[in-house]
Amino acid sequence: MSPIDAGEAVTRALREEWARVVAALTRRFGDLDIAEEAAAEAFATAVERWPADGVPPNPGAWLTTTATRKAIDRIRRENKRLDKHKEARLLYDDHPPEPPGAIDDERLRLIFTCCHPALAMEARMALTLRMVGGLTMPEIARAFLVQESTMGQRITRAKAKIKTARIPYRVPSAEDLPARVSGVLAVLFLVFNEGYLATGPGTDPVRHDLTAEAIRLTRLIRALVPQDGEVAGLLALMLLTEARRTARVSATGELVPLGEQDRGAWDAALVAEGHRLVRERLATGVAPGRYQILAAISAVHTSARDVRDTDWSQVVALYDQLVRLDPSPIVALNRAIAVAELDGPEVALAAVDRLGDRLAGYHAYHATRADLLRRLGRSQGSRAAYDRAIELAGNTAETAYLTRRRDQLG
Amino acid sequence: MQYLVSVIDDGAGLATPTEEAAIDAFNDRLRAEGHWVFAGGLGSPDPATVVDNRGGEAVFTDGPFLESKEYLAGFWIIEAADLDVALRLAADGSKACNRKIEVRPFLGG
Numbered sequence: 001m002s003p004i005d006a007g008e009a010v011t012r013a014l015r016e017e018w019a020r021v022v023a024a025l026t027r028r029f030g031d032l033d034i035a036e037e038a039a040a041e042a043f044a045t046a047v048e049r050w051p052a053d054g055v056p057p058n059p060g061a062w063l064t065t066t067a068t069r070k071a072i073d074r075i076r077r078e079n080k081r082l083d084k085h086k087e088a089r090l091l092y093d094d095h096p097p098e099p100p101g102a103i104d105d106e107r108l109r110l111i112f113t114c115c116h117p118a119l120a121m122e123a124r125m126a127l128t129l130r131m132v133g134g135l136t137m138p139e140i141a142r143a144f145l146v147q148e149s150t151m152g153q154r155i156t157r158a159k160a161k162i163k164t165a166r167i168p169y170r171v172p173s174a175e176d177l178p179a180r181v182s183g184v185l186a187v188l189f190l191v192f193n194e195g196y197l198a199t200g201p202g203t204d205p206v207r208h209d210l211t212a213e214a215i216r217l218t219r220l221i222r223a224l225v226p227q228d229g230e231v232a233g234l235l236a237l238m239l240l241t242e243a244r245r246t247a248r249v250s251a252t253g254e255l256v257p258l259g260e261q262d263r264g265a266w267d268a269a270l271v272a273e274g275h276r277l278v279r280e281r282l283a284t285g286v287a288p289g290r291y292q293i294l295a296a297i298s299a300v301h302t303s304a305r306d307v308r309d310t311d312w313s314q315v316v317a318l319y320d321q322l323v324r325l326d327p328s329p330i331v332a333l334n335r336a337i338a339v340a341e342l343d344g345p346e347v348a349l350a351a352v353d354r355l356g357d358r359l360a361g362y363h364a365y366h367a368t369r370a371d372l373l374r375r376l377g378r379s380q381g382s383r384a385a386y387d388r389a390i391e392l393a394g395n396t397a398e399t400a401y402l403t404r405r406r407d408q409l410g
Numbered sequence: 411m412q413y414l415v416s417v418i419d420d421g422a423g424l425a426t427p428t429e430e431a432a433i434d435a436f437n438d439r440l441r442a443e444g445h446w447v448f449a450g451g452l453g454s455p456d457p458a459t460v461v462d463n464r465g466g467e468a469v470f471t472d473g474p475f476l477e478s479k480e481y482l483a484g485f486w487i488i489e490a491a492d493l494d495v496a497l498r499l500a501a502d503g504s505k506a507c508n509r510k511i512e513v514r515p516f517l518g519g
Contacts, residue, residue: 116493118493118497164515164517165493165513165514165515166411166492166493166515167492167493167494168491168492168493168494172494173494176494176498
């Protein structure tokens with residue numbers, strides 16, 4: 001096997017096996033920090049050895065065994081004089097692995113622990129991306145727009161709190177479940193978004209592993225609380241977004257905006273499933289939450305066979321509803337993009353400019369301004385906005401698209 | 411595992427008779443369910459004295475070590491299997507005494 005193939009196999013194993021390895025080690029050693037470090041060491045060993053030795057027939061089992069050995073080494077190092085009883089307990093796994101099929105619950109346990117309400121929301125997201133998503137510290141730091149050292153401290157502090165305050169490693173009891181689920185949804189949405197707009201110069205523009213993982217985990221949560229409207233809403237939103245995945249990046253690796261996508265390339269099965277979920281929620285007559293509204297917006301877009309058939313007044317009406325629930329500047333920015341189609345770029349630009357204070361560090365703010373200025377024929381301002389957007393955008397496909405648009409300015 | 415459950419008073423003052431009755435009922439439940447370790451009321455920090463004997467001679471200072479509108483007005487020490495159990499008890503405790511509450515694990519608990 002060539003080094004490149006081996007490298008790919010390690011990358012694949014990392015994505016597929018990371019959460020399982022971390023979950024298995026956390027269950028066995030009762031310590032997230034040991035689990036994470038040992039898993040990371042095992043993956044580093046794989047990167048080193050697999051190119052020469054070949055990829056083992058069962059990469060997951062190899063990684064778990066190697067990580068377990070690393071964990072035991074660390075525990076021995078830290079407790080130099082282990083008594084015989086402890087030593088025996090360390091080597092004998094008294095938490096036997098779950099039968100096949102129960103593995104999903106194992107990862108759910110990991111998610112609920114990472115998303116515990118006694119942790120700050122930022123820490124929950126970071127921890128889930130690290131422990132469940134397997135993202136590296138720089139990737140997570142970028143997803144949160146903070147320094148790597150800040151992110152490292154945040155994760156270290158969260159792990160220490162889980163240990164010292166004894167945050168349990170389990171799926172919460174029925175009475176705690178509804179409140180705990182909404183925290184998990186916020187985290188899964190972020191994981192999905194990181195996959196959908198992956199960052200980092202060497203990264204694929206769309207990381208299907210992350211979007212697929214977020215969808216898979218959301219389905220698991222839905223099986224757990226099938227009556228929760230927001231779970232259904234988030235799942236629908238993810239499916240309708242995922243359906244457009246292949247149409248969203250061109251053959252040359254450039255982002256294709258919604259209006260220019262080949263709608264025939266959308267995944268019809270995912271669109272149908274997403275629409276079904278949205279209709280199901282509408283039929284309940286219960287006031288929709290944030291995810292259900294976003295899913296409904298996505299449903300309007302995916303219902304139009306041609307971009308010219310888009311019901312923009314419906315989109316803007318849904319954004320108005322969303323603004324009342326979530327007055328964040330990012331929602332206002334997305335609303336302005338829809339307003340541009342309904343009332344023209346001049347009106348939209350005025351709305352976007354009002355967000356400048358709060359979104360100056362957000363690439364989409366500058367990309368939106370650049371596009372609106374271009375449509376208004378204001379090339380100079382547009383070029384400057386494209387420059388700023390390119391500087392801030394972390395996604396390779398997006399950078400390619402923005403660069404071409406800028407270079408096409410007269 | 412033991413947790414310190416601190417009652418934070420932000421100006422409400424001493425417990426009313428209704429609050430006292432609710433606290434008594436909560437305490438009975440803690441004992442019945444095996445969570446009880448210790449509890450005590452402290453009232454306002456006005457009568458506190460700060461003692462510092464790190465130098466040559468003990469220095470006594472009148473008043474609390476921290477002047478604040480919010481102060482520790484009482485506490486429970488509870489036994490709980492994990493933080494979920496402790497937080498659920500603390501939520502009921504907060505309702506009973508009608509005050510904000512802080513939950514902290516004891517070291518090596």
